[in-house]
Amino acid sequence: MNTFHYRNHALYGEDLPLQEIAERYGTPCYVYSEAALRERYHSFSTALGGNTQVCYAVKANSNLSILRLFAEMGAGFDIVSAGELERVLRAGGDAGKIVFSGVGKSSVEIRAALNAAISCLNVESAAELWRIADIAADMGKRAPVALRVNPDVDPGTHHYIATGLKESKFGIPMEQARDLYLQAAQHPALELKGIACHIGSQLLDLTPLGEAAARVRALYDELAADGIALQHLDLGGGVGICYHDETPPNPADYAWTLEQALQGLEVRRVVELGRALVGNAGVLLTRVEYLKDNGSKQFCVVDAAMNDLLRPALYGAWHDILPLHQSAEATQPMDIVGPVCESGDFLAKDRPLAAKAGDLLAVMSAGAYGFAMSSNYNSRPRPPEVLIGGHQHRLIRRRERLDEQWALEENPGR
Numbered sequence: 001m002n003t004f005h006y007r008n009h010a011l012y013g014e015d016l017p018l019q020e021i022a023e024r025y026g027t028p029c030y031v032y033s034e035a036a037l038r039e040r041y042h043s044f045s046t047a048l049g050g051n052t053q054v055c056y057a058v059k060a061n062s063n064l065s066i067l068r069l070f071a072e073m074g075a076g077f078d079i080v081s082a083g084e085l086e087r088v089l090r091a092g093g094d095a096g097k098i099v100f101s102g103v104g105k106s107s108v109e110i111r112a113a114l115n116a117a118i119s120c121l122n123v124e125s126a127a128e129l130w131r132i133a134d135i136a137a138d139m140g141k142r143a144p145v146a147l148r149v150n151p152d153v154d155p156g157t158h159h160y161i162a163t164g165l166k167e168s169k170f171g172i173p174m175e176q177a178r179d180l181y182l183q184a185a186q187h188p189a190l191e192l193k194g195i196a197c198h199i200g201s202q203l204l205d206l207t208p209l210g211e212a213a214a215r216v217r218a219l220y221d222e223l224a225a226d227g228i229a230l231q232h233l234d235l236g237g238g239v240g241i242c243y244h245d246e247t248p249p250n251p252a253d254y255a256w257t258l259e260q261a262l263q264g265l266e267v268r269r270v271v272e273l274g275r276a277l278v279g280n281a282g283v284l285l286t287r288v289e290y291l292k293d294n295g296s297k298q299f300c301v302v303d304a305a306m307n308d309l310l311r312p313a314l315y316g317a318w319h320d321i322l323p324l325h326q327s328a329e330a331t332q333p334m335d336i337v338g339p340v341c342e343s344g345d346f347l348a349k350d351r352p353l354a355a356k357a358g359d360l361l362a363v364m365s366a367g368a369y370g371f372a373m374s375s376n377y378n379s380r381p382r383p384p385e386v387l388i389g390g391h392q393h394r395l396i397r398r399r400e401r402l403d404e405q406w407a408l409e410e411n412p413g414r
């Protein structure tokens with residue numbers, strides 16, 4: 001699908017020249033394509049079939065309008081905080097399709113989840129399991145839980161986003177999981193719903209995903225033999241996307257890999273996809289402020305920075321940089337950097353560009369972990385978010401005003 005593309009040398013999002021968006025809403029500005037969001041959700045849910053609930057991992061992009069769009073398409077949600085729970089409920093999400101992940105759920109968050117009657121809490125330690133049991137007992141409820149196991153497979157991704165290795169803080173070691181299930185089964189305030197796992201993010205190779213699913217399946221079979229009948233297997237997320245020249249798994253191959261690992265098993269499945277649903281559906285528009293030549297290097301200083309899009313600074317991540325207008329002029333390699341006072345504040349390095357001051361650029365594949373990781377560092381207001389569909393555009397979050405940054409602070413001398 002060709003959501004962002006050139007027509008007569010101008011970069012379009014669907015049927016809109018992106019320059020119109022930049023002029024109307026200013027820069028920096030996030031732009032998301034509704035057609036791309038719908039297409040991605042539809043492809044995965046269709047490929048995986050009716051026995052699989054696709055849960056959108058809210059942390060990738062938690063804008064209410066995007067949550068609502070997925071909710072209307074039938075998505076469930078994978079949340080990691082009480083804030084995300086509240087967002088999903090406000091966006092019309094079905095609590096009965098919410099799974100709650102994360103290693104550090106607070107008592108307040110556990111209560112909120114039980115009050116909302118979510119589908120399942122994915123438990124990450126024995127200590128957390130017993131805390132959930134105590135809280136549920138206190139509330140006179142049964143807590144629906146799955147243990148998030150750590151299948152100890154190497155997903156072959158950046159070590160900051162590998163979560164299924166032995167040394168990772170996530171999940172419960174496979175060897176301990178069975179014992180814990182047997183103990184949990186005795187507790188009247190716990191309802192054992194399933195098994196969960198999630199091995200990492202931006203996974204390009206399906207083999208580890210299949211391996212993890214097979215290990216989860218083996219545990220399911222073992223527990224069934226112990227008399228513990230579970231209702232679902234949550235196989236996590238992490239399906240990668242193309243940022244540069246990667247070949248990510250397509251939905252059909254992904255579905256086939258899971259099917260192979262779970263062959264013959266009728267039990268319901270859950271997947272938790274974030275990046276694969278939203279990553280390529282968004283771009284960050286930015287304007288060139290200055291060109292700067294320090295003798296050995298050319299810099300293109302733009303008005304977006306690491307506070308708007310952290311991934312390059314945090315992971316050294318690659319994002320394509322495209323001019324909104326293709327020019328015939330000769331390109332030269334430049335570092336595309338923001339105004340923030342950190343040498344780590346770059347969006348891209350050594351890219352051939354023919355940019356000049358005032359030009360508009362698009363930072364591609366910025367729909368996932370873009371706005372969601374943005375901050376006010378350097379007291380910069382966070383950028384607006386715009387949703388486009390066909391010829392239409394709609395502001396789904398306005399640019400922050402400066403005074404909103406200190407609205408919660410005391411200013412004693414005043």
Ligand SMILES: *Cc1c(COP(=O)(O)O)cnc(C)c1O
Pocket residue numbers: 057059060078101102198200201202236237238239272273274275276368
């Ligand atoms: C982050 C996360 C996801 C989503 O990861 P993506 O790489 O965006 O698909 C799914 N499940 C859990 C538990 C997560 O922490």
